Amino acid sequence: MNTPPPSERGTVRRLPQRASYDEAVIHAILDEGLVAHVGIAVEGQPYVIPMVYGRIGRHLYLHGASVSRLARQLAQGIPACLTVTLLDGLVLARSAFHHSANYRSVVVLGTAVPVTDAEEKTRALEAITNHALRGRWAEVRPPNAQEMKATSVLRLPLEEASAKVRTGPPHDDEEDLSLECWAGVLPLRLVTLAPEQAPDLREGIQPPVSLFESRFRRDLAAR
Amino acid sequence: MNTPPPSERGTVRRLPQRASYDEAVIHAILDEGLVAHVGIAVEGQPYVIPMVYGRIGRHLYLHGASVSRLARQLAQGIPACLTVTLLDGLVLARSAFHHSANYRSVVVLGTAVPVTDAEEKTRALEAITNHALRGRWAEVRPPNAQEMKATSVLRLPLEEASAKVRTGPPHDDEEDLSLECWAGVLPLRLVTLAPEQAPDLREGIQPPVSLFESRFRRDLAAR
Numbered sequence: 468m469n470t471p472p473p474s475e476r477g478t479v480r481r482l483p484q485r486a487s488y489d490e491a492v493i494h495a496i497l498d499e500g501l502v503a504h505v506g507i508a509v510e511g512q513p514y515v516i517p518m519v520y521g522r523i524g525r526h527l528y529l530h531g532a533s534v535s536r537l538a539r540q541l542a543q544g545i546p547a548c549l550t551v552t553l554l555d556g557l558v559l560a561r562s563a564f565h566h567s568a569n570y571r572s573v574v575v576l577g578t579a580v581p582v583t584d585a586e587e588k589t590r591a592l593e594a595i596t597n598h599a600l601r602g603r604w605a606e607v608r609p610p611n612a613q614e615m616k617a618t619s620v621l622r623l624p625l626e627e628a629s630a631k632v633r634t635g636p637p638h639d640d641e642e643d644l645s646l647e648c649w650a651g652v653l654p655l656r657l658v659t660l661a662p663e664q665a666p667d668l669r670e671g672i673q674p675p676v677s678l679f680e681s682r683f684r685r686d687l688a689a690r
Numbered sequence: 691m692n693t694p695p696p697s698e699r700g701t702v703r704r705l706p707q708r709a710s711y712d713e714a715v716i717h718a719i720l721d722e723g724l725v726a727h728v729g730i731a732v733e734g735q736p737y738v739i740p741m742v743y744g745r746i747g748r749h750l751y752l753h754g755a756s757v758s759r760l761a762r763q764l765a766q767g768i769p770a771c772l773t774v775t776l777l778d779g780l781v782l783a784r785s786a787f788h789h790s791a792n793y794r795s796v797v798v799l800g801t802a803v804p805v806t807d808a809e810e811k812t813r814a815l816e817a818i819t820n821h822a823l824r825g826r827w828a829e830v831r832p833p834n835a836q837e838m839k840a841t842s843v844l845r846l847p848l849e850e851a852s853a854k855v856r857t858g859p860p861h862d863d864e865e866d867l868s869l870e871c872w873a874g875v876l877p878l879r880l881v882t883l884a885p886e887q888a889p890d891l892r893e894g895i896q897p898p899v900s901l902f903e904s905r906f907r908r909d910l911a912a913r
Contacts, residue, residue: 476735480758480759481754481755481757481758481759481760501777501791501878502775502777502791502793504727504729504738504773504775505738506727506729506731506736506737506738506771507736508729508731508734508735508736511731511734511768511769512699512731512769512771512799513729513730513731513736513738513769513770513771514729514771514797514799515727515728515729515736515738515771515772515773515797516773516797517727517773517775517793517795519791531704532704534704535703535704536703536704537704545734546734546735546736547736548729548735548736548737548738549738550727550738550739550740552725552727552740554724554725554880556886557822557823559823559826559901560830561830561831562830562831562832562833562837563815563819563827563830563831563832563833563837564833564834564837564840564841566819566822566826566830568724568725568742568822570725570740572740574737574738574739576735576737592786596786596789599780599789599791600780600782600876603782603789604786606871606872607783607784607785607786607789607871608784608785608786608866608869608871609786610785610786610787611787614785614786614787617787618787636886636888636889636890637888639888639890643831644890644892645892646831646892647892647895648829648830648831648895649829649887649891649895649896649897649898649901650887650888650890650891651885651886651887651888651891651897652885652886652888653823653882653885653886653901654882654883654884654885654886655724655880655881655882655883656880656881656882656883657777657878657879657880658878658879658880658881659876659877659878659879660877660878660879661877662874662875662876662877663779663859663874663875663876663877664872664873664874665859665860665862665873665874665875666859667859667862667867667873668872668873668874669867669868669869669870672870672871672872673872674872674874675872678782678872678876
């Protein structure tokens with residue numbers, strides 16, 4: 468928690484005791500998340516779109532159809548904000564006022580730039596694919612030239628990022644502790660259900676081990 | 691799927707076959723979500739912040755500390771974008787290119803305005819509390835005058851909203867169907883774990899029924 472904020476605008480103002488600018492904290496949240504909400508503004512109107520992503524070192528990668536509006540806007544180098552939120556639980560206090568949520572979130576400010584180098588683009592798509600399911604890239608047919616052309620990849624540096632984390636039980640006012648009201652945390656967890664094979668799957672192909680050893684199940688077992 | 695888009699800027703361009711402007715579809719997604727990602731732009735820089743919310747009819751309600759940066763910005767009547775995303779599964783194709791996600795998302799464009807009427811403000815806070823956990827408002831101590839003053843509530847109309855939904859198996863190219871590669875969907879679900887009571891909970895208070903009949907568990911049982 469001793470890493471200083473990266474910038475004035477990237478400083479958490481509200482409940483700063485929940486803030487962290489520590490790279491390890493930020494990376495861990497980004498690696499656990501699956502969907503980022505990416506915001507851009509066009510003539511003052513913000514648009515927030517859910518996107519999958521991948522991380523390589525100190526860069527995040529996004530991808531989209533080359534023709535998509537968001538990809539085209541981002542590729543022009545306009546300011547963006549990427550937010551990833553992990554919801555860990557509902558915090559149920561005795562007073563309505565002290566209800567809260569346990570969460571871990573990261574906000575990244577920056578400018579996304581298009582990746583044009585073929586090798587970096589391929590590694591970025593690998594990172595995005597493996598971010599969703601570890602080891603998946605090695606199992607599948609890689610993109611051909613036409614598919615690479617139809618896909619745009621953007622790189623967002625993790626230079627201006629902050630994390631915000633709330634954990635633990637509700638904090639009620641002293642005078643509410645005697646109320647006849649249950650208080651505590653209802654933990655929430657994203658889990659996987661049994662894989663559903665494609666209707667057109669060739670006979671005799673078993674689900675890969677990666678599917679059953681996915682990080683979701685590991686998380687579930689580890690806690 | 692026959693409801694027309696509410697506006698030019700609120701029209702889904704990319705994969706329009708996944709779009710819906712049907713009020714029932716939009717409300718169902720908003721009611722199932724727990725966290726919205728709210729975007730505003732300040733001098734061209736977007737900020738995307740996770741927020742809980744509630745819905746009453748054709749309006750969404752947000753709340754925050756009266757002193758928070760986002761609440762103050764939104765209360766000035768600047769354009770906002772609120773996005774709710776439910777991630778239903780990872781779509782694992784035989785080709786990297788056709789990997790996707792099953793999801794249901796809603797994007798709302800509009801201007802949030804501060805709620806000043808005391809009665810509406812109270813009902814909004816009730817809706818936000820009960821949105822997280824059905825019936826919770828009736829169990830807890832309602833906000834006192836000081837807490838109401840410290841809380842700002844914003845109303846966002848659901849006038850310019852769109853939903854986007856992907857369901858079903860991967861769609862691989864014909865020539866990839868014979869590959870030695872598993873394909874299908876890994877379903878994801880947000881579930882609750884056992885409630886954790888507050889360390890300072892009075893003896894003899896049992897968890898309320900609402901906790902065990904929460905919508906998460908019902909969803910899990912119903913599918």
